[in-house]
Amino acid sequence: MNVSAPIVITIDGPSGSGKGTLSQMLARHLGYHLLDSGALYRLVALAAMKKGTDLNSEDEVSQVAAALDVIFSLENDNSAQILLEGVKVTDAIRQEAVSMAASKVAAYPSVRAALLDRQRSFAVSPGLIADGRDMGTTVFPTAHVKLFLTASAEARAERRYKQLCKKGEIVDMAELVRDIRERDERDSNRSISPLKPAKDAVIIDSTTMTIDEVFTKMLAAIT
Numbered sequence: 246m247n248v249s250a251p252i253v254i255t256i257d258g259p260s261g262s263g264k265g266t267l268s269q270m271l272a273r274h275l276g277y278h279l280l281d282s283g284a285l286y287r288l289v290a291l292a293a294m295k296k297g298t299d300l301n302s303e304d305e306v307s308q309v310a311a312a313l314d315v316i317f318s319l320e321n322d323n324s325a326q327i328l329l330e331g332v333k334v335t336d337a338i339r340q341e342a343v344s345m346a347a348s349k350v351a352a353y354p355s356v357r358a359a360l361l362d363r364q365r366s367f368a369v370s371p372g373l374i375a376d377g378r379d380m381g382t383t384v385f386p387t388a389h390v391k392l393f394l395t396a397s398a399e400a401r402a403e404r405r406y407k408q409l410c411k412k413g414e415i416v417d418m419a420e421l422v423r424d425i426r427e428r429d430e431r432d433s434n435r436s437i438s439p440l441k442p443a444k445d446a447v448i449i450d451s452t453t454m455t456i457d458e459v460f461t462k463m464l465a466a467i468t
């Protein structure tokens with residue numbers, strides 16, 4: 246038995262479930278590394294868009310994924326930054342156009358295959374919090390603890406609405422609910438690595454919970 250194998254904790258779930266925030270909180274609290282796998286799909290999408298790659302060509306997009314030149318760095322002020330070919334893209338990968346393209350490229354099996362080893366290489370001592378959709382089912386099937394965080398589409402849309410209002414963006418709530426349902430549908434029904442809890446996952450529904458309540462519940466499941 247390899248006693249020094251790093252601990253892996255997977256956190257899967259749909260967009261807006263609070264996974265990102267909670268993964269960061271847990272990683273900081275436990276002193277573990279963090280894998281934001283969604284950022285990798287966003288980076289592939291952005292790199293392909295910048296290169297003028299045809300997003301309808303699985304072959305071309307998977308070549309971009311295999312050659313992805315990315316650095317995840319922690320700045321002196323503790324903020325996480327992402328560099329794509331040396332250029333800071335931390336905010337650029339969160340744009341709506343990139344979100345849509347990421348969801349498209351994430352459905353290509355060869356893109357997912359090209360990112361597999363890169364994702365697994367994040368599992369180093371003392372441990373890893375892996376945030377995504379298929380962390381517990383595909384990327385880290387032998388993870389020590391698997392969590393699946395979910396919330397109703399309405400609750401997730403409301404959280405997104407508040408975030409966008411804070412940024413001064415005007416959005417329509419009904420449209421947000423519709424978009425979230427559409428994305429859930431696409432992520433849950435794709436043939437490869439669909440969004441679904443691993444058989445041995447602990448499912449947490451955060452619809453009526455605060456972030457702190459979810460954090461406490463997750464920590465209890467881990468320790």
Ligand code: DC
Nearest residue numbers: 282283284286347348351377378379
């Ligand atoms: O979590 P996110 O919104 O940053 O993810 C961006 C896209 O990538 C989203 O459409 C889901 C997809 N994704 C995936 O297919 N598998 C993962 N492990 C993480 C994200």
